[in-house]
Amino acid sequence: MEHARTFRCFGGAVTVLVGGAAPDGTTAEAAAAAAEALLLEVNDRLTRFDPASELSRLNADPRPAVPASATVRRLAAAVRTAGVLTGGLVDATLLTELEQAGYERSREGAAGLAAAPDAFTGPARPARAARWRDVRADDVAGTVVRPPGVRLDAGGLGKGLAADLAGELLAAHPLYCVACEGDLRIGGTAGVPRPVTVTHPVGREVLAALDVVDGGVATSGVHVRSWTGADGRPAHHLIDPRTGRPAHTGLVQVTALAPTGLEAEIRAKAALLAGPDDAGPHLPHGGVLLHADGRVERLAPPEPPPPRASMPGRTNV
Structure with missing residues (x-):
């Protein structure tokens, strides 16, 4: 039996599931x-x-x-990692642009638009300024270094990072799952697959079913945190770094698989921003795409290479 705790956090409901005691005697209830x-x-x-x-x-x-703190330093490191992994598509220094789009206050409890914004403008592109390159964590000095005025937005990166931090805490238990508002970290020493369903953001239709033993799953989309902007146009929280405006790429939701929750979050967001034609390279571990026209596309992770044949007197490494 797993012990479950659900509570309000990160602007929504967060659930922690823990199964079995750790070797040091920590119970599932205490760990959760x-x-x-x-x-x-x-x-x-x-x-x-x-x-x-x-x-x-x-x-x-x-x-x-x-x-x-160590947590904020890890966020700063994640900002740089996201930029490197995505060529600048996922840029967590766009807080001013996000506020200008209309996301100045928490949208917890606010309803998103009834339908996905369909104002197609094409794939997003990295910003020439690439402010994320100037952000780094100095763990020796215990500081975050960035030019004054460059502001960081935790957003989805913070949820993916948080899921991983909780996963590190729970790693010795047979089973665990941390679900942070669309970002999951799954694992446990028992190595048991956990079913994960990917649902449509409107109507909750099941789009795909996944089995995850150890790793991260993240879903990024334009429905939940969406609104009508001051200009009367549909807006959401996924910003095109080049234009500084909400991106409308032809994808409305992407679910990504990855070894960690943080990487899954980065890859899901990058794939959505890249658009249908260029999403694939951002999902090397597999994922699920929901197109603006309602089409569902599932990308499988690549097959592992076959083992090399052994040679007498040699050890394959």
Whole structure:
């Protein structure tokens, strides 16, 4: 039996499932409670909707190097990792552009648009400025380094990172699953596959069923956090770095598989921003695409290469 805890965090419902005791005797119930406390702390540090949060204070600090907790340093490292992995498509320094699009306050409890925005404008492109290149974590000095005025948005990166942090806490238990508002980290020493369903954002129709033993699953889409902008046009939280406006690429939802929750989040967002023709390279571990016309496309991970034949007197490495 698994112990489950569901609570409000990251602007929605978060669930932690833990099965079995750890070798040190920690029960599933105690581990789930510890994971909840960890996730709430990460949320408090990384939210941009509280001016007193550590991330908000970092963003307002005029110094180029700012003392930061290990959690915020890992976020800064994730910002750079996202830029490198996606060639700048996933850029977590676009907070000003996100606010200008209409996402200045928390949208917790707010209904998204009834239908996906269909104002196709083409694939997103990286910004020439590439501000993410100037962000780094200095773990020796215990600081985050970035040019003053460059502000970070935790967003989906923060959820993927949080799921991984909780997964690290629960790794010794036979089974665990951390579900942070679309970002999942699954694992456990028992190595048991966990079924994961990918659903349509409107109507909850099942689009695909996945089995995950150990890794991350993340879904990024334009429905949940969507609204009508001041100009009367549909808007959402996925920003095209080149234009600074919400991206309308022909994809409305992408689910990505990856070894970690953070990487899955990065790859899901990158694939959606890249659009239907260029999504595939961003999903090397597989994924599910929902096109604006309602078509569902499933990309399978590549088959592992066949084992090399052994040679007498040699060891394959």
